[in-house]
Amino acid sequence: MTQITFTPIGIIHTPFKTPEGAPIQPHRSGGAAGTVEVHSEFAEGLSDLDGFSHIILLYHLHLSKGYKLKVVPFLDDQERGLFATRAPRRPNPIGVSIVRLQRIEGNVLHIADIDMVDGTPLLDIKPHVPHFDTTDNFRIGWLTDKARHSPGTRADDRFQK
Numbered sequence: 001m002t003q004i005t006f007t008p009i010g011i012i013h014t015p016f017k018t019p020e021g022a023p024i025q026p027h028r029s030g031g032a033a034g035t036v037e038v039h040s041e042f043a044e045g046l047s048d049l050d051g052f053s054h055i056i057l058l059y060h061l062h063l064s065k066g067y068k069l070k071v072v073p074f075l076d077d078q079e080r081g082l083f084a085t086r087a088p089r090r091p092n093p094i095g096v097s098i099v100r101l102q103r104i105e106g107n108v109l110h111i112a113d114i115d116m117v118d119g120t121p122l123l124d125i126k127p128h129v130p131h132f133d134t135t136d137n138f139r140i141g142w143l144t145d146k147a148r149h150s151p152g153t154r155a156d157d158r159f160q161k
Helices: 040-046
Strands: 010-013 033-038 054-060 094-105 108-112 120-127
Touching: 033 040, 033 120, 054 108
Parallel strands: none
Antiparallel strands: 010 033, 010 120, 033 108, 054 094, 054 120, 094 108
């Protein structure tokens, strides 16, 4: 198998110093704010991004170690297949979050609705375009009765063991 290498394009700064207590999804963050510091050699690529209200951040889950193919996810008490969850311990620890873009100052993005840990390496930024990124015909599997009615949830240590 071919090795794949990524070079971080920046670093994400948040108030969450450890995974425990961090929101489990951006919309569960209560509007938590942070910044994305894009490395200077990539700053030119931020041109025209300020016209978007939301952006998609792809990042390396740098504190995630190892994985299991069956996990007990947040919002459930049953073991599920890893790929049917958003658990952070994965064979390729890549995270994705849709966040609100508040403003851009030079190479720093001010964002809200964050759910990642401080110091997270940023891999990519994409504009969120609802016409491209959502669909009307979807199913959400085992989360059908859980996603909408779940309380605001913060991470515990279940994926650090």
